[in-house]
Amino acid sequence: MAFPRRALRSDADERLLVEAAQADPARFAELYELHFERVYAFIAGRVRHRQEAEDLTSQVFQRALENLRRFEWRGAPFAAWLLRIAANAMTDRWQSVAREQDDPPPEPPDQAAAEDIERRALLFELVEALAPDQQRVIVARFVEEKSIRDIAQELGRTEGAVKQLQLRALANLRVRMQRGRPKPKPGTPGGRRANA
Amino acid sequence: MPKPSLAERLDQTIEAMLGHRQPPSAVGQVDELVRLAAELRDLPRKEFKQYLKSDLQRRATMTTTTVNPIREGFHTLTPYLVVKGAAEVLEFVKKAFGAQEMMRFKLPDGSIMHSEFRVGDSMVELADANEQHPAIPATVHLKVEDVDAAYQRALQAGGTSLYPPTDQEYGERDGGVKDPGGNHWYIGSPRGESHFLPDQRNVTPYMHVSGAARCIEFLKRAFAAEEVTRHQTPDGFVHHAKMRIGDSVLEMGEAHGEFPAMPLNLHLYVPETDALYRRALAAGAASVREPRDEPYGDRSAGVRDPFGNIWWIATHIKDVH
Numbered sequence: 001m002a003f004p005r006r007a008l009r010s011d012a013d014e015r016l017l018v019e020a021a022q023a024d025p026a027r028f029a030e031l032y033e034l035h036f037e038r039v040y041a042f043i044a045g046r047v048r049h050r051q052e053a054e055d056l057t058s059q060v061f062q063r064a065l066e067n068l069r070r071f072e073w074r075g076a077p078f079a080a081w082l083l084r085i086a087a088n089a090m091t092d093r094w095q096s097v098a099r100e101q102d103d104p105p106p107e108p109p110d111q112a113a114a115e116d117i118e119r120r121a122l123l124f125e126l127v128e129a130l131a132p133d134q135q136r137v138i139v140a141r142f143v144e145e146k147s148i149r150d151i152a153q154e155l156g157r158t159e160g161a162v163k164q165l166q167l168r169a170l171a172n173l174r175v176r177m178q179r180g181r182p183k184p185k186p187g188t189p190g191g192r193r194a195n196a
Numbered sequence: 197m198p199k200p201s202l203a204e205r206l207d208q209t210i211e212a213m214l215g216h217r218q219p220p221s222a223v224g225q226v227d228e229l230v231r232l233a234a235e236l237r238d239l240p241r242k243e244f245k246q247y248l249k250s251d252l253q254r255r256a257t258m259t260t261t262t263v264n265p266i267r268e269g270f271h272t273l274t275p276y277l278v279v280k281g282a283a284e285v286l287e288f289v290k291k292a293f294g295a296q297e298m299m300r301f302k303l304p305d306g307s308i309m310h311s312e313f314r315v316g317d318s319m320v321e322l323a324d325a326n327e328q329h330p331a332i333p334a335t336v337h338l339k340v341e342d343v344d345a346a347y348q349r350a351l352q353a354g355g356t357s358l359y360p361p362t363d364q365e366y367g368e369r370d371g372g373v374k375d376p377g378g379n380h381w382y383i384g385s386p387r388g389e390s391h392f393l394p395d396q397r398n399v400t401p402y403m404h405v406s407g408a409a410r411c412i413e414f415l416k417r418a419f420a421a422e423e424v425t426r427h428q429t430p431d432g433f434v435h436h437a438k439m440r441i442g443d444s445v446l447e448m449g450e451a452h453g454e455f456p457a458m459p460l461n462l463h464l465y466v467p468e469t470d471a472l473y474r475r476a477l478a479a480g481a482a483s484v485r486e487p488r489d490e491p492y493g494d495r496s497a498g499v500r501d502p503f504g505n506i507w508w509i510a511t512h513i514k515d516v517h
Contacts, residue, residue: 025256032252036245044238054244061252120235127239142236145214148207163203170206170229177232 011077018078021068028065035082036061037121042086042109045120047093056093060086083117084108119177126176134169137162202226250487251470254495257513266465267494267512269298269319272442274463275401276321276508278332279377282308284354285322288375289313291353293338293346295320316398321463332461332506333378335402337447339392343385347371350381366391366436380458393424393438396445404458405503408434408450414501415439418479419464419472421446442466459504469511473497476507492516 014034021027039060044053063085064071071081087108109117127138136155140146148166152159200208206226210233211217266272279285286308289295293315300311307324314320315338325331340346343361350373351357358372358380368391370384382402386392405411409432415421419441426437439446441464451457466472470487476499477483484498484506496510 026253028256029249029253032249036248037240040240040245041238044240050241053238054241054248057240057244058248058251061248062255065252065255120238123232123235124239127236128242138236139239139242141210142214142233143239143241160203163201163207166210167203167206167229170232173232174228 014078015073018068018071018073022071025065025068028068031064031078032061035079037124038079038117039082039086041120041124042083042117043090045117046090052093056086056089059089063089083114122180123173123177126173129176130169130172134165134172137165138169141166206230254470254489254513257489263493263512263515265467265511265513267510269314270463270465271318271397271444272465273401273444273446274319274321274465275334275336275399276323276461276463277334277336277377277379278323278325278329278461279379280325280331281377282311282322282324285375285377285379286311286313288350288353288355288377289315289320292350292355292373292375292381293340318397318399320399331378332459333380334460335380335382335404335458337382337384337400337402339396339398339400340383340385343369343371343383346383347373350375350383355381363387368392391425391436391438393445400445400447401460401462403446403448403460403503403505404451404455405448405505406451406457407503408437408448411448411501411503412437412439414479414503415441415446418476418481418501419507420475457504459506461506461508463508463510465510465512467511469495469497469509472509473499476501476509481507489513 014031017027017030017034021031036057040053040057043056043060044050047053047056060082064082067085071078127135130138133155137151140151140154141148146154148159148162152162155162157165206229209226209230213230213234214237277285286295286297286300290297290313295313295315298312298314298319301309303309303324307326309323311322312319313322320336323329338346347357347361354376355373358374361369361371361383363369364387367387367389368384369387370382373381373383375381380402403411409428412421412423412426412434416423421439421441424438424440424445426434428434428437433452434448434450437448439448449455464472473483473487481499481501484500485496487495487497487509489495493512493514493516494510495513496508499507499509501507
């Protein structure tokens with residue numbers, strides 16, 4: 001199966017990427033590819049609407065790009081820095097709009113929360129590695145919230161076939177989630193740290 | 197009654213989950229899959245991920261370069277003439293209007309992929325039509341010193357007369373000529389109390405449109421156009437209107453009789469292509485091409501408005517030499 005590219009990165013690779021992007025902001029795209037799902041998973045798990053998750057995710061990466069030169073490598077992974085920006089962005093939002101709501105202000109993730117973010121980020125990445133028809137069913141069903149009937153019509157399949165695709169897609173994701181990310185190649189230091 | 201299949205039972209539970217209802221009992225086997233399904237409701241949209249990436253790439257480019265968002269020599273609006281026989285049109289404008297050829301890119305078959313010429317203080321772009329970009333001859337209002345001389349030269353250069361130079365009641369002496377590519381040139385010079393705006397340049401794109409009043413409203417919503425003047429009959433027939441977009445003027449008149457609708461192909465330089473592209477789509481334009489960075493240093497996107505005009509929205513992001 002096609003593992004997402006980012007799973008093959010080591011901390012050392014990532015450090016080089018950060019330094020490259022600090023020297024040339026055009027290289028920031030690679031860091032973005034590496035961390036998009038993680039940041040999105042963190043935010044989406046703490047806000048109520050998709051639009052809000054997208055706005056905040058945009059803000060996080062825009063702020064990260066603007067402040068990239070100020071990031072210093074002190075052993076803490078780049079992801080931790082991004083999630084700290086995300087927590088701050090959510091706090092700002094909370095202070096400006098959510099006073100009347102009962103939600104507590106968001107905190108940077110603790111160890112347990114960080115593991116949950118990693119797990120969901122991996123799930124999001126794995127969807128992209130599904131066969132195209134399975135991927136389409138997952139997106140139509142859960143992102144676009146379409147009915148089985150509408151999806152069947154769109155794909156020119158029977159409703160039964162779409163339900164089978166849905167089952168196969170979820171079963172594949174479960175198996176691949178259990179496998180997790182592949183282990184780092186020998187000779188690369190550390191491998192990705194899951195915690196932030 | 198036969199036992200429902202696993203796929204069926206899973207979907208019943210998912211259906212309940214999506215509708216925030218109590219799932220049917222005995223879910224056992226499908227439990228874990230439904231948990232994944234619940235998490236997938238937070239799956240990011242692919243389009244969003246892609247959009248944010250290009251937005252960041254654009255920002256990254258902007259942090260490294262500070263260039264004028266309008267390419268040197270250009271203004272907000274530039275007519276882009278797409279015709280059959282662009283080379284002939286290029287010769288025509290040189291002979292008739294003293295145009296200066298600035299640039300010409302040819303395809304291996306000899307056709308012109310892109311060219312630029314300057315008339316006085318204005319740029320015009322010109323290319324040969326092809327399958328992807330069918331001919332869309334334009335109407336151009338050209339301000340000159342001597343209408344009669346320019347009109348004569350235009351006829352000698354291969355143009356055909358639309359109407360001879362005439363002193364018009366709206367404060368202009370003007371004559372009309374059609375060039376070998378089918379573009380209409382209104383060659384004019386202010387007379388007395390003229391309708392020309394003081395800062396109106398040599399070249400002004402002229403839009404003959406069906407539904408001018410609606411088009412004006414559209415241009416305000418889509419491109420932040422500002423209405424400067426409008427002459428219309430009590431029943432809403434717009435004889436002539438002038439709009440300002442950025443630093444440029446656009447003229448417009450209701451299509452009728454001998455002036456049928458003639459959509460324009462326009463190059464529109466703005467500070468933020470992506471934002472204006474989205475604004476135009478929200479106002480009712482259709483996408484012709486999504487925003488992208490071009491090798492010649494512009495970020496550009498295309499839309500077709502509900503009146504058939506094509507707008508190439510562009511931001512100059514870096515100088516390419």
